[in-house]
């Protein structure tokens with residue numbers, strides 16, 4: 001139920017920017033596919049879905065406040081906006097800190113410190129590799145997949161989509 005409420009809030013934030021909305025749904029789909037493949041316990045899945053739903057939620061305010069959606073601004077505003085949304089929908093306080101941390105660090109590889117963050121990283125990259133220049137160089141792309149993907153399901157999805 002928190003998932004549906006968070007999706008409604010996400011749609012409100014991105015109502016004038018459907019690109020972000022579509023991107024978010026694509027990332028959520030991959031996150032859920034990875035969770036299924038990795039047999040993540042049901043009780044942990046909602047939390048990871050919420051991370052995916054809110055991961056780019058700071059983009060609009062980053063542009064409004066800083067004039068740029070560059071990673072550090074998006075992370076900073078995302079940490080705040082995700083927390084506000086989760087508080088508004090009544091999500092348990094003890095779980096909000098973790099989501100806010102992941103959203104607030106989601107562009108920073110060195111901050112990955114758990115399977116929830118790793119799944120978010122892989123789901124986002126599965127979508128974003130589509131437009132990365134590295135795609136045109138097969139060897140570099142292989143290396144990028146090796147460096148970034150850790151879950152068996154994520155590796156399989158990345159190879160199927162980008163190396164076949």
Ligand SMILES: [Fe+2]
Pocket residue numbers: 023027055056124
């Ligand atoms: Fe993203």
